[in-house]
Amino acid sequence: MPDDGTQPAEQGRLIVLSNRIPKGDDVPAGGLVFALHEALTDAGGIWVGAGTPGETAEDGLTPLASGDYERMTFELTKQEHRGFYLGYSNGVLWPLFHHRADLLDIQEGEFDAYAVVNARVARSLAAILRPDDMVWIHDYHFLMVASELRKLGVTNRIGLFLHIPIPTVNDVMALPESKQVAGWFAAHDLVGLQTRRDVAAAFDILRHDDRTQLLNDGTWVREGRAFKVLSFPIGIDAKAFAETAERSVVPQLLLDRRAPLLIGVDRLDYSKGLVHRFQAFGEYLHRREDLSIRPTFLQIAPVSREDVSAYQEIREELERTSGSINGAHADLDWTPIRYIRRHIDRDRIAALYRRADVAMVTPLADGMNLVAKEFVAAQDPEDPGVLILSVFAGAAEQMQEALMINPHDQASGAEAIATALAMPLEERKRRHEALREGVFAEDVAWWTRSYLAELRRSSRSLDMSGLDSVEGSIGT
Ligand code: ADQ
Secondary structure (H helix, E strand, O other): OOOOOOOOHHHOOEEEEOOOOOOOOOOOOOHHHHHHHHHHHHHOOEEEEEOOOEOOOOOOEEEOOOOOOEEEEEOOEHHHHHHHHHHHHHHHHHHHHOOOHHHOOOOOOHHHHHHHHHHHHHHHHHHHOOOOOEEEEEOHHHOOHHHHHHHOOOOOEEEEEOOOOOOOHHHHHOOOOHHHHHHHHHOOOEEEEOOHHHHHHHHHHHHOOOOEEEEOOOOEEEOOEEEEEEEOOOOOOHHHHHHHHHHOOOOHHHOOOOOOEEEEEOOEOHHHOHHHHHHHHHHHHHHOOOOOOOOEEEEEOOEOOOOOHHHHHHHHHHHHHHHHHHHHHOEOOEOOEEEEOOOOOHHHHHHHHHHOOEEEEOOOOEOOOHHHHHHHHHOOOOOOOEEEEEOOEHHHHOOOOOEEEOOOOHHHHHHHHHHHHHOOHHHHHHHHHHHHHHHHHOOHHHHHHHHHHHHHHOOOOOOOOOOOEOOOOOOO
């Protein structure tokens, strides 16, 4: 039988944990939630996520309606939601892991709420686990769940996949709990990251922990437990997305192919580099010699996490920047930046990608960035658009045929826009073909299979015989 991550019943169930979980029948297409839905539809199992915050919270899981797999929620109070989710997860860990230690908002009691919720989730999971079940934990909301499970005596295989980048050792030192971080990772059997660059950063963090050693086969050991840290770049359902793009309808207003269209699609987040992107476009407009070229830059960026103060600030800054660029360049019949804060249907987005001549995917830090892959999948191979990609997107490691830019350097972005808009068809096709091949081959099903196959391969107890430590000795 091929070890491809599909799950025969006798090997136990797959238990997936993520903060967000679809509560009704509709599973939002795209992003993490969609990827997990795909994984569970294939493998079966149980998906556990956060319930609606209430006045009190008890241990245990509440079943939701199930289909191909079961869904359950854990409880948390409104106060815990503030401390665990808005506070420690999104006000501390998110900026830290996106290299923005300057934005850390460390508030008393928030880490405690994080620890309390992680411990309750662990107890609730432990209560349903059977000996052969595999646990797959997602993202920064649950970094302590595995160590809490181990404290409860759970020996099941436990994997973590972090969708966001890994901080530098220096950044980690800004965390009051910095000394615990290596232990959190080490409680898993497999830590999956988006890129090789993230794996190198995680190795750095682990090397700085006195109790963690690297063996010569690439396995790490801490306090008698072995674990691995490897990269598994997440993909999209490329085939389905391409089909959606082909059959969806572009709004009439944007159909005039004589006016070049640039597109950006992001959650409104400071990590996405939106202000820098607008400034690069402004710089392009400023440098442009042929004033008859009047491109429109359509930025779709619905607000997210509005309860976190850094998100209110980025929104205001973005509005100021687009206003000032439009003020400098707009004409009676031309608005250079069209900035839409509304949520747009996925079908519409797919059609807009296909219509666009250029996509700007220019984050300052991003675990992967699925928009880059969606844009490529949506293109007409006979007349494809051009992807401008930041070197700081995780996607950059796989998508070298994009036009790479440094988002901190306005000139780099402005030049890339000029190059993209003038790129001959042959070069567009050549670059797109190479990108498309990667996006289709390493899709979301490939990602799930590779991760789960590796987690299944990991041994549940450490056999250290015959393995030499590369850095320091074992067990001293
Ligand atoms: P996100 O930070 O949410 O995800 P991203 O990878 O770009 O970022 O995924 C966003 C998804 O939402 C895409 O599928 C996109 O099409 C969709 N989307 C964005 N804006 C939208 C809008 N206005 N309307 C409708 N849909 C919209 C985190 C990490 C990423 C990592 C993913 C998956 O931050 O780096 O790639 O998880 O691992």
